[in-house]
Amino acid sequence: MYSFLSHIVCPKCSATYDASTPQGLCRCGAPLLAAYDLDALRAALPGPGAFAGRSPSLWRYHELLPVRAEQSEVSLGETMTPLLPLRRLGEAMGLPGLLMKDEGLLPTGSFKARGAAVGVARAKELGIRELAMPTNGNAGSAWSAYAARAGLAMHIVLPESAPALPRNECLMTGADLCLVQGLISDAGRIVGKAVQERGWFDASTLKEPYRIEGKKTMGLEIFEALGWRAPDVILYPTGGGVGLIGIFKALRELQELGWMPEKAPRFVSVQAAGCAPIVKAYEERREESSFWPDSETVAFGINVPKALGDFLVLRALYETDGCAVAIDDESILREQALVGKLEGTYICPEGAATLAAARRLRKEGWIAPDETVVAINTGSGVKYPEAVRLEPRALLRKDQAIPA
Amino acid sequence: MYSFLSHIVCPKCSATYDASTPQGLCRCGAPLLAAYDLDALRAALPGPGAFAGRSPSLWRYHELLPVRAEQSEVSLGETMTPLLPLRRLGEAMGLPGLLMKDEGLLPTGSFKARGAAVGVARAKELGIRELAMPTNGNAGSAWSAYAARAGLAMHIVLPESAPALPRNECLMTGADLCLVQGLISDAGRIVGKAVQERGWFDASTLKEPYRIEGKKTMGLEIFEALGWRAPDVILYPTGGGVGLIGIFKALRELQELGWMPEKAPRFVSVQAAGCAPIVKAYEERREESSFWPDSETVAFGINVPKALGDFLVLRALYETDGCAVAIDDESILREQALVGKLEGTYICPEGAATLAAARRLRKEGWIAPDETVVAINTGSGVKYPEAVRLEPRALLRKDQAIPA
Numbered sequence: 001m002y003s004f005l006s007h008i009v010c011p012k013c014s015a016t017y018d019a020s021t022p023q024g025l026c027r028c029g030a031p032l033l034a035a036y037d038l039d040a041l042r043a044a045l046p047g048p049g050a051f052a053g054r055s056p057s058l059w060r061y062h063e064l065l066p067v068r069a070e071q072s073e074v075s076l077g078e079t080m081t082p083l084l085p086l087r088r089l090g091e092a093m094g095l096p097g098l099l100m101k102d103e104g105l106l107p108t109g110s111f112k113a114r115g116a117a118v119g120v121a122r123a124k125e126l127g128i129r130e131l132a133m134p135t136n137g138n139a140g141s142a143w144s145a146y147a148a149r150a151g152l153a154m155h156i157v158l159p160e161s162a163p164a165l166p167r168n169e170c171l172m173t174g175a176d177l178c179l180v181q182g183l184i185s186d187a188g189r190i191v192g193k194a195v196q197e198r199g200w201f202d203a204s205t206l207k208e209p210y211r212i213e214g215k216k217t218m219g220l221e222i223f224e225a226l227g228w229r230a231p232d233v234i235l236y237p238t239g240g241g242v243g244l245i246g247i248f249k250a251l252r253e254l255q256e257l258g259w260m261p262e263k264a265p266r267f268v269s270v271q272a273a274g275c276a277p278i279v280k281a282y283e284e285r286r287e288e289s290s291f292w293p294d295s296e297t298v299a300f301g302i303n304v305p306k307a308l309g310d311f312l313v314l315r316a317l318y319e320t321d322g323c324a325v326a327i328d329d330e331s332i333l334r335e336q337a338l339v340g341k342l343e344g345t346y347i348c349p350e351g352a353a354t355l356a357a358a359r360r361l362r363k364e365g366w367i368a369p370d371e372t373v374v375a376i377n378t379g380s381g382v383k384y385p386e387a388v389r390l391e392p393r394a395l396l397r398k399d400q401a402i403p404a
Numbered sequence: 405m406y407s408f409l410s411h412i413v414c415p416k417c418s419a420t421y422d423a424s425t426p427q428g429l430c431r432c433g434a435p436l437l438a439a440y441d442l443d444a445l446r447a448a449l450p451g452p453g454a455f456a457g458r459s460p461s462l463w464r465y466h467e468l469l470p471v472r473a474e475q476s477e478v479s480l481g482e483t484m485t486p487l488l489p490l491r492r493l494g495e496a497m498g499l500p501g502l503l504m505k506d507e508g509l510l511p512t513g514s515f516k517a518r519g520a521a522v523g524v525a526r527a528k529e530l531g532i533r534e535l536a537m538p539t540n541g542n543a544g545s546a547w548s549a550y551a552a553r554a555g556l557a558m559h560i561v562l563p564e565s566a567p568a569l570p571r572n573e574c575l576m577t578g579a580d581l582c583l584v585q586g587l588i589s590d591a592g593r594i595v596g597k598a599v600q601e602r603g604w605f606d607a608s609t610l611k612e613p614y615r616i617e618g619k620k621t622m623g624l625e626i627f628e629a630l631g632w633r634a635p636d637v638i639l640y641p642t643g644g645g646v647g648l649i650g651i652f653k654a655l656r657e658l659q660e661l662g663w664m665p666e667k668a669p670r671f672v673s674v675q676a677a678g679c680a681p682i683v684k685a686y687e688e689r690r691e692e693s694s695f696w697p698d699s700e701t702v703a704f705g706i707n708v709p710k711a712l713g714d715f716l717v718l719r720a721l722y723e724t725d726g727c728a729v730a731i732d733d734e735s736i737l738r739e740q741a742l743v744g745k746l747e748g749t750y751i752c753p754e755g756a757a758t759l760a761a762a763r764r765l766r767k768e769g770w771i772a773p774d775e776t777v778v779a780i781n782t783g784s785g786v787k788y789p790e791a792v793r794l795e796p797r798a799l800l801r802k803d804q805a806i807p808a
Contacts, residue, residue, distance in 0.1 A: 105509055146748060169785075180802060343552065346577055394582045
């Protein structure tokens, strides 16, 4: 069997749904998750070592993905991303075991490619022809690209104030793009109405169950790179939280398969100080977050005032003895420049926030010096020209020399 | 043996040099090439199948690379890039066997990462501590990133008019960056002077022999992906021409090893109509090109009026019954938007030029409909916001709906 997908389940009310027809949210309003026949999978595959010889792409984990047939895969060359040792930066913060999962090497330059690859492929397999979504940027870039690759129509609504480069990506991969004079919540309302009236499929964050399955492969790759062991700590920049939920889901599935030890890594949800609803809820030990008013941060990917999957993020933090940390924009930008200078990686502000959080948690003793720490860089820094504060050293005339 | 590098040789006057000390240009002024002990390599490795089980990175070909020891590798996760079938676009131009090597997935978003990874690693291995180069953009991005990763200093001089995003990349990966009120030739003169006076190493295009070895891996990956056979045609966007020279060098080395058939693919050098010195020289059947005055094109990576390695590019075209084609900017931009819409890949204008050339050569009958054609997309389109001509369909108020 190519996929061991069995059914769809609600993580809030436990209602189940048919996996062979398109599904949106649960009747109770919660996001739905894909479930697999793990007993059958365990009987069919000798162990996770079976993945090793396969091509270096997220599709190597197809048994744990929802796409039913190999010919349904939609690919733009979504490579396995590296788990880079950050030795100089790690030593500077007293964490020689610091690793960074660099998702900037995926098509469209961000981790959103994972959700889009699997989400689009499964949508097409289920007979869907037209997708729609609101976005602040990178998700739109990825879904536009994969929808075009699959031959599906993609309708995007983007706030007028959203960054320019993802807008270009949507346009240049053929999306039907409208801007709105408002926030992503306004874009969401417009998409919601269009979806109801025109029969398009709503591909918004967590409003369909398959994007998260793509994100899950981030966790599968991390665990495979570490020899099917968990690191001690995983730091994830949390906006909608889909990646964290996905990595945690990967962990639980692997544990249920008996392919990973029971000890979980401590999950750390990293947010921007200007938009930290998960951090607030965690500090108050609540099960859900509250809407964060007037949110603002340079890290636009984690500017999400209230996430649909907040309860799943918080559950992962509590179950793994994790925590949640808010980082101010100044610290984010300082860390972004420092990792670039010391390690040569130009990462996005969201990724830089996880490194700043590692630094702080090490300083506070929450992370021990000998622990293996994985920070997730969700995308390439090049798409954030608005965040660059550095200047060239000199502007020379033709007859001048480089100053000493 | 990790590397079978034996010596350095001049492709123009055949002078040889020691490979264990840093080398620049030949005494005769020509660029130098690395030579390998292919007899010893043939005896040591059973065949190219030996590469198959190795990690999916350009370093898998280490026997054919100049870096002497595994611990000298400098890595930012330079994955093997995909050879994407472009079925819809290919069928639209009567070329169902059209493939695109997508180099936009490399660190810093372009094929320049290959040359930088190998060039920087070898420079460090030879004891060099400070590098300098003039650049119009992507080479500077890549060399800054890899130099930082290696802990080397990188001095860059960039024309003030060069695109903004590569400038940001240089700054954000810690390069010592100066701008000049002039062209890349002015930047080159300033770097040349600094190199002489301060003992920095000149890493300009083809002024050291190892960048080309990194670019060679593009060819090795193409041939491996095709089962160690050559395609019928390879189209390469030609500025400095290092990639084409590298792919051709890979071919000849593999043929000498007996690992590839004697039949070579026809190499096509694709240039912009506003900067086509190689095309002009090819049409006049000359061995070298002449300086192209007042060059101009939206594809800044191939805005090179006179390449140091022009004679090597022309040699590859003549030896393989290839050709050279000039594409105007309008056709480049049209092709870029079309491949995005049909295939979901947002490629750079240089890459789009190769697809426009394939379309024209098919139309003229120079490429047959059943041939396997590899077009090289040298980088991601996202770094060229200046080239975007498309606009969103509508700007909506919050209370408006997506227009029909």
